Amino acid sequence: MIQPGNYVRDLLRRAPGDTVSAKGWVKTRRDGKSVHFIQLNDGSSPTDLQVVLDAGVVPPAVVASITTGACISVEGELVASLGKGQAVELKAKTLVVHGAADPEEYPLQKKKHNLETLRPLGHLRARTNTFSAVFRVRNALCRAIHQFFQERGFLYVHAPVISASDAEGAGSMFQVTALDLDALTKQAKPVDFEQDFFGKRTYLTVSGQLEAEIFAHAFANVYTFGPTFRAENSNTPRHLAEFYMIEPEMAFCDLEDNQDLAEAFLKSQVEQVLRDCRPDLEFLSKWYDPDLFKNLETLINSSFERISYTEAVALLQKAGRNWEFPVDWGTDLQSEHERYLTEELFRKPVIVTGYPKEIKAFYMRSNDDGKTVAAMDVLVPRIGEIIGGSQREERYDVLLDKIRSHAAHGMKEEAYWWYLDLRRFGGVEHAGFGMGFERMMMYLTGMKNIRDVIPFPRTPGNAEF
RNA sequence: UGGCAGGUAGCACAACGGUAGUGCGGCUGGCUGUUAACCAGCGCCAUGGAGGUUCGAAUCCUCUCCUGCCAGCCA
Structure with missing residues (x-):
């Protein structure tokens, strides 16, 4: 598990030079000639941690599986960022993909979605x-x-x-019952709530x-x-x-x-x-x-x-x-x-x-x-x-x-x-x-x-x- | 529940009753310490459902399902 002080929120505030590990889900990956940039987030911060992955650190097939939605963990050194937009970034020494997310099927794209579109995606939003x-x-x-x-x-x-x-x-209240409603509908007699779990009619508050x-x-x-x-x-x-x-x-x-x-x-x-x-x-x-x-x-x-x-x-x-x-x-x-x-x-x-x-x-x-x-x-x-x-x-x-x-x-x-x-x-x-x-x-x-x-x-x- | 507006590709939208498209995403290749990256190529897949009108329906009609907004009920 992620220990206190190691959430992305915390890593973003740490000084360069520390060896740290980061775990989370990939927002996007951008590829350079000899370097890959991965935006990583674990839900602790509105700002992603930028992971810098040099070519050759992991096999190409692993790089290919680092797509939007994939779950990864990374170990490496926090370094002052060469680029603009972030103070520090994580220079990866090792990287593990825990769960890939097939980009052909993963519903969340690296673009803005309507809130209405995300509502049926309650498990991912x-x-x-x-x-x-x-x-x-x-x-x-x-x-x-x-x-x-x-x-x-x-x-x-x-x-x-x-x-x-x-x-x-x-x-209007929701009724709470342990009675067998299917069985009751087949009976002609009125429902006897004294037979119900609480001995009376009950509701959700x-x-x-x-x-x-x-x-x-x-x-x-x-x-x-x-x-x-x-x-x-x-x-x-x-x-x-x-x-x-x-x-x-x-x-x-x-x-x-x-x-x-x-x-x-x-x-x-x-x-x-x-x-x-x-x-x-x-x-x-x-x-x-x-x-x-x-x-x-x-x-x-x-x-x-x-x-x-x-x-x-x-x-x-x-x-x-x-x-x-x-x-x-x-x-x-x-x-x-x-x-x-x-x-x-x-x-x-x-x-x-x-x-x-x-x-x-x-x-x-x-x-x-x-x-x-x-x-x-x-x-x-x-x-x-x-x-x-x-x-x-x-x-x-x-x-x-x-x-x-x-x-x-x-x-x-x-x-x-x-x-x-x-x-x-x-x-x-x-x-x-x-x-x-x-x-x-x-x-x-x-x-x-x-x-x-x-x-x-x-x-x-x-x-x- | 009532009124109004909508359901077309993974997403956002277009298409006079006459060959269903554009952008984004994805994929492929290129380029670059990148930042919603950039450049080129590939449609990948689709008219919510059921009837009807028509030579022909995404388009018109009926019913139905779903979504949003406004209203009621309230917090």
Whole structure:
């Protein structure tokens, strides 16, 4: 295996004179009369290591097999480069081809490919410059998120992936079953879920929030970070059936604190990734989004605009536009409205709070006006809603009323006994939010399709690899 | 799921209803401490699928599958 200090990233920074070994995959080979140049990459760096292979070091047949995609290892001396474009290069003394890649068949060519073309090549696309940059950023973003919460004393909690209840009373869920569906379809009788693995109907989780609330009532500040599933037939560049979500939940926290944390959280992520992945971001900016750095710096340096839903409606009504969807107090903001607020009116992130209770989830805390709830959506340019959260309803009687008023929509009071118990035993005001991890990745990388920021995207009709 | 736009060679694209091409990639040779190398040669292989109209369909019609964009659902 490659030992610490011997990744291509490290070799590029070492001083000439060292004898080193490098392992990785070939990007391209260029031949001179008496010398071959090989661009080698092991995924650690957006810059390749140039290997210089003098004629005669390995037999011609071996040279011929050093083609785009081949896996090789090289030993030799790091030397100051005679050519332009790199400080050091590896002068090969020995070279081994571990796995050739027939150039007649290897799908990746030494030229630019469309992202759409690479998507069906999920087993190979990680070797491209673009995706190696994207996935290094993804790795760094994970680290940044944990660091942000760990520094603040938050406890990392793993919410269950299998859930017996629909967390928000809405949204399509994937059912989880160990029953033999083929056999069941041949029976005339209705399915008895008591015979199923868990003795009841179960689903893949759509949110870890309710479980996070449990832990917030024991550890005060907690966060989840794990996969989440939606069976919606959404076909957009912003939706996945399987995605990662970060959900902090804080006791002793109101909506103001919640907004402060969300703003600090977003800024911290951008700052850390700018610090840790600048070469990758430069690559992505060059090829995919010339405004990337400008946008990221705007997020860091601006103070987020905070407006109420009621104010937002007024602003939209006097925008002097023909909205495709009319703006009326009581209806949800549409994409076109959110984009106007964050991209045109304020030109920076916007936090909208205090939505009508009818369009938000049952667990959000009722405001004193009787009409709105303590909800918040964080909108950022280009992505739209990147965070959704709220202060939670901590008053037992109020929460019970809300659950009962949803009974007509299939919400069962009994299923929420433990959620209600949190309000009976040591309840406290608390709040939290959920951030779509891949949405944040899109913002950070400038990638325009969410399928290009997750290793193996799951979307309607697509679960390959 | 709805609206719109597309599916032609390994990739990117072209072709008035009349012989299916160009660039890149690949291969072959040449040249050069090269850098998305350069020069010359070789088409290597193709109209997503099923019907229909026509003397003749990549092109027109119907159905279907797939992809992208916009919208809805949301994170």
